[in-house]
Amino acid sequence: MTKERDLTVVGIGASAGGLEALERFFDNLGHDTSMAFVVVQHLSPDFKSLMDELLARHTTLPIQMVENGMLVEAGHVYLIPPKKEMIISNGRLLLSERDRQHELTLPIDVFFRSLAQVCGLRAIAIVLSGTGSDGSRGIVDVHEAGGLVVVQDLESAQFDGMPRTAHDTGVADWVVAPQQMPAILESHLKRIDAQPPLTSGTRSRATPTSAALDDVYRMLEKEFGLDFTHYKPSTVTRRIERRLQLAKVDDVAQYVARLRGERAELDVLYRDLLIGVTRFFRNEQAFELLQERVLPDLLTHCAPGRPLRVWVAGCATGEEAYSIAIMLHELTASSPGKSFQIFATDVHRGSIELASRAFYSESSLVNVSPERRDRYFIRSGGSYQLVPELRQAIVFAPHNVIKDAPFTRVDLVSCRNMLIYFQPPVQQKVLNQFHFSLNRGGVMMLG
Known part of the structure; x- marks a missing residue:
């Protein structure tokens, strides 16, 4: 297996209504992907899970119920067993018994936090349909580590508790229907694969350089009076890359030129960076x-x-x-x-x-x-x-x-x-x- 930091691992958290979302996700995922997928779903401890059989109808990727110490490989799907919590460490999935002394268990948060620590920039966290708030803490860790956070939109979710609380954190890079997620993941993977190591003298044309970021910072401060150098660079970079994709622009230099000439696009980027997520009686x-x-x-x-x-x-x-x-x-x-x-x-x-x-x-x-x-x-x-x-x-x-x-x-x-x-x-x-x-x-x- 490749090194942990070279393998992109997609953690997928789901609960009530999650099966339909998972089916739509895998229906639209190619069979030659280089990512690994780890599904953490809330499961009843009293019933045998049929998730592997059900998902096999929607993907040709190998599907495995996780056993303790199982190696994570690209192009595979891994499912958490009932009554377990799971983390990723040293390229392997480690299982432990859920703490039954506490009624509230958050297996999605537990896995996402380990995913952030291990995979960093190559961590991807997805929150699908479900009740409660599991996943909303772990996605903050993934965001902090520079990973990608994708959340199911409320309209397509059978149960919007988990997607809503995840969205309310403000760290979601994309809020879309499950069938749209695979294309976003593949596009994201191409960008990070194209980005050479920090010791290299070249970078992806779609990844903002320090000079490009400085240009964007100056334009934003001049127009809105807000100095975004105080913000975490990963936050700014991710939002710029998101705007690149939405604007269908491949080159950062072209996008910077567009910002200079289009006040409306600069305003959209500004609002996107501020991430004003709120609602009545949130949490x-x-x-x-x-x-x-x-x-x-x-x-x-x-x-x-x-x-x-x-x-x-x-x-x-x-x-x-x-x-x-x-x-x-x-x-x-x-x-x-x-x-x-x-x-x-x-x-x-x-x-x-x-x-x-x-x-x-x-x-x-x-x-x-x-x-x-x-x-x-x-x-x-x-x-x-x-x-x-x-x-x-x-x-x-x-x-x-x-x-x-x-x-x-x-x-x-x-x-x-x-x-x-x-x-x-x-x-x-x-x-x-x-x-x-x-x-x-x-x-x-x-x-």
């Missing part, structure tokens, strides 16, 4: 904790006559800020003398403008209960708008957490999934800014 467990423990405690200790101050940094189009406003409105309604004020900020002015208007589609309210929808939203045509009293409780403003002065005397800072895109020194700088912002006893909520 329900976090918001339950806020409502049941954090916010009541903060309100209790808030001095009489002083409003509770909240800063939502990287608010995107405002769903999270309004979610917090709804909870605080409910809590203060039964507490005379208690009030709140929310500052919601983002570097993208277009997102701030949308947030201020507070119009949202019906589909974006999927996590809003019927009672809250009736109380806090007004139907307007095919959209819903927040009631004026909530809109007036939030101050939306453009703000760059890296270079602008932080807000002060804040009781709660919410910053979800933004820090992962920054380089470590910038992460620490921003965390220091948040710490400076908080009152004694204040709370910071991260992704």
Whole structure:
């Protein structure tokens, strides 16, 4: 077998509804692929899996139920057995018993994390149909390692829990139907195969050089005032490569020239780099904790006559800020003398403008209960708008957490999934800014 770092391993996580997605994926995969595929599906411990027999109808690739220590080879499909967790190490798949002491098991996350450590740039993580959130933590590790993350689109998923939480992390490079994924994988593999070792003096024409990245950085900063050198280079490079593929441009030099001449394409790249993933009450467990423990405690200790101050940094189009406003409105309604004020900020002015208007589609309210929808939203045509009293409780403003002065005397800072895109020194700088912002006893909520 080739070295681990030379073999591209595709980890596929699936649960309820995953079989149909897997069938459509393998129906569209060529038989001469040089990738290895490891399927981690939630399986009932009480029934014999027929996955190998079912998938054999949709691919000519050899399919094997994993045994401990099995060697990973290109052009093979590997299936996790029931009641097991699995990692990849030294080119082999290692099995262990699931921890039965804990009801919640996350075998997809476990495998994705090992995949990121072992395969780095040649790690590919795919999240298909399923309930719950398994896979959403592991794909962040794959992204951090420079690997590719592909998520099934919500429209084609029988169960959208896993795809939705994966999409909400903001690290998905592609969100598409399963039948579209093989072509994306093959195109990605061609690019990384064409990229020579770092010691070589040549590079793929489709891989941004340092000079090309510098050109893009300068154009973005000149046009939007945001310095993307603070972002992880792998994040910027991957987004540029994605735009290359979508724009059907093979040469980075051609794409840079296009950016110079097309303001619209520069704006699309800018929005793509900011990755504004948000929705109402995203990560329900976090918001339950806020409502049941954090916010009541903060309100209790808030001095009489002083409003509770909240800063939502990287608010995107405002769903999270309004979610917090709804909870605080409910809590203060039964507490005379208690009030709140929310500052919601983002570097993208277009997102701030949308947030201020507070119009949202019906589909974006999927996590809003019927009672809250009736109380806090007004139907307007095919959209819903927040009631004026909530809109007036939030101050939306453009703000760059890296270079602008932080807000002060804040009781709660919410910053979800933004820090992962920054380089470590910038992460620490921003965390220091948040710490400076908080009152004694204040709370910071991260992704």
